[in-house]
Amino acid sequence: xxxxxxxxxxxxxxxxxxxxxxxxxxxxxxxxxxxxxxxxxxxxxxxxxxxxxxxxxxxxxxxxxxxxxxxxxxxxxxxxxxxxxxxxxxxxxxxxxxxxxxxxxxxxxxxxxxxxxxxxxxxxxxxxxxxxxxxxxxxxxxxxxxxxxxxxxxxxxxxxxxxxxxxxx
Numbered sequence: 739x740x741x742x743x744x745x746x747x748x749x750x751x752x753x754x755x756x757x758x759x760x761x762x763x764x765x766x767x768x769x770x771x772x773x774x775x776x777x778x779x780x781x782x783x784x785x786x787x788x789x790x791x792x793x794x795x796x797x798x799x800x801x802x803x804x805x806x807x808x809x810x811x812x813x814x815x816x817x818x819x820x821x822x823x824x825x826x827x828x829x830x831x832x833x834x835x836x837x838x839x840x841x842x843x844x845x846x847x848x849x850x851x852x853x854x855x856x857x858x859x860x861x862x863x864x865x866x867x868x869x870x871x872x873x874x875x876x877x878x879x880x881x882x883x884x885x886x887x888x889x890x891x892x893x894x895x896x897x898x899x900x901x902x903x904x905x906x907x
Contacts, residue, residue: 740816800824804831 741749752758761769763776770776773792781790796817803813810829814821829835 800828801831804828805833807833 749758749762758764759767763770763773765776777792800813800817800819803816804810804824808816810824810832811821813819813828814824817824
């Protein structure tokens, strides 16, 4: 199991200064017999309030690994978790979380590319949107059942109900 470089540097320094001799975790030259008791003592001596446990450290490590963009399968292996658990519990911290969805919505297609609109909203064979022309025709004839607000390009119209729900009125 690889040891993080900063922890390894501390372990080497502790050994060089005689702070630890024979055991990875020791107190007064003797191995720590109960990690649970030792951790509770360390939390108390550090003055940390609330529920702090070794699981808190594991949770923090998983969150930091995801935030650093470590592949999920690698983080899962390092922490002894399943990739499914990492993805389900910590995946939203990963910088790639929802990236494909954001990119798909954030960029319009080029003029020569096929539009992303469903076929029902396109004129046959042209790829041109019917939504805006239909809305404009309804507005010009005064036949709209409810006020329609034009707020942008294709597919970006808003009815009165949507405007009220969004808090814009």
